[in-house]
Amino acid sequence: MKNNGPKSTSSATYLPKCPTGIQGLDEITGGGLPRGRPTLVCGGAGCGKTLLAAEFLVRGAVQFGEPGVFMAFEETEAELKANVASLGFDLAGLVRRKKIVVDYVHIERSEVQESGEYDLEGLFVRLNHAIDSIGAKRVVMDSLEALFASLPNEAILRAELRRLFRWLKDKGVTAVITAERGREQLTRHGLEEYVSDCVILLDHRVVDQIATRNLRVVKYRGALHGTNEFPFLIGAEGISVLPITSLGLNHKISTERIATGIPRLDAMLGGRGFFRGSSILLTGTPGTGKTIVAANFAQAACRRGERTLFFSFEESPNQIIRNMHSIGLRLEPMVKRGLLRFHAARPSLYGLEMHLATMFKEIVAFQPRVVVMDPITSLMDSGTASECRAMVTRLVDYLKAGQVTTLFTSLTQGGHTLQQSEAAMSSLMDSWLLLQDIEGNGERNRLLYVLKARGMSHSNQIREFLISDHGVDLVDAYIGVSGVLTGSARVAQGALEKAVVLANQQEAATLKREVERKRAALERQISDLRSDYETEAVELRRIAEQVGTRTSVLGTERAASGRLRQADVSVPMGIGSARGNSKPKSKR
């Protein structure tokens, strides 16, 4: 292992890491913060520095058995406890159990006067005492820069800070030091020049009136790290960074298939519907029936007794229930039985991160087997494209890990190339159905086809999607030289084809009659020939008989005349019969 270069992935032997336990951050940093070294976390006001530091400490104490010291320069112990309690961290309890020590360091500038030389040995003593009292492995100093405001002598402070970081390293604790973002440098007071091992930059910016948080590992000495900006959320369970790259593609895979609620659609999907735990994208222009397909899917799931969570970002639950009722779908009983739950929220109500956090919460609370998001695109308006993609990825990943089958509907604007507009998201999806409008003959008809369905044979046919009082159905569309025919054109085409069939049938009958006639004629000919032959044969037989009769008559006559003339036996002109006849006569 010693020979491994800096690109070694087994960073454990190369540079020991200290896992933060913060979702996503350990993936980006390849295992955590550098163990036994200070890490600088900088960012503007309200970007989550303190929370990140607190979570690092709390998770260290709870998950990794590493007690920690929180040296707070800005918030009192009580404030800090209250603040992190909102993230579900029981800091007060950890303090009671001596897993964490909080030391509030505060100097009021107006009460302090300098006179002569001093050093910050007091700070060292406090820190050392706190560390030793619980055997701490982790230290947070939030934010050290407050000292610049408290202590008038910057020269002393800088010298002492340099000593402090050296001291922290010697002490062997993994430290997180927070600092305010400076205007031209990473931190306001240039702390980055002291902390050279790892620098993480947090950012909270507003683009198009949408606030997003980003995290970037600016520097990580001696280790590979993701250099991109990653969006992160502050949710009910703390911070979670959303790196797409960190997704582990190792979900459990099911071969079970579940029905879509539309029999013909099942037939198009190899006859058995979607895979359980797969993610399905249903794309369509406005009014193509996306919600209807989704509702059918939800109802089918409920009928199987599976809990279904329906996220609606456009319609209220009651509106969906009423509308579905009009096509014969009764969702209300499912809601009453507790199998179907709606969660409706306006996309603009809050930011993307908050939506994601809320959705996670709902999913955890309800434990559904099927989730419908209708439509995912309206949620996408509350963030930039890349963030949304990250969010959907996160969501898909999460749901797949739990074997939850998810149907996302996606609204595309008319006129856009569907494939193009959804390409970013579609790669995450296992199956992709397309609903499309076509106009013609003064009417508008709906089409459905399966664009992709991973791991199953699926129909390549375009089906017409019919919505009636009785529900939905798929019928074969006519596809000819003039394109796809639907609606009345399809019916007209049907009639046309019927006429063609009729004409063909008639023609066939004519042909058949003709053949029959020819056969009859031929047979007539054959019988004529046969009768001719028979006539001739009779004639021939008659002639042959006549010849025989004549010959015997001749012989008889000759013998008679010979007897009359007393002729000798030798009859020169005798024939067999005559001679034979004459022989006994001559002996006589």
Add this chain to the structure above:
Amino acid sequence: MKTKKSSASHRRPAKLWQLRLYVMDTTPKSETAFANLKKFCESHLKGRYRITVIDLVKQPHLAKGDQILAIPTVVRKLPKPVRTILGNLSDTERVLVGLDLRPAG
């Protein structure tokens, strides 16, 4: 903890000064601070002050209470309000300002 009490005050017995000097061990810096403080008190607060010297090497837990960061530090516990002076007190003028004491006169 060394406690140094001056002789009984005779002029204003009600206004007793309580001063705490935080030091680390017996470094020259600490020694200087103690000497300076004593000299200062003797000349300005004769008979009505009490100095408590706290060695943080021996009692590190006491640093938290008075928010000690710098060494040496003098904290005026009484009279209120609390005042803090950082340093070895070599600058007497600043000590006077820091302790709200105008030179006699």
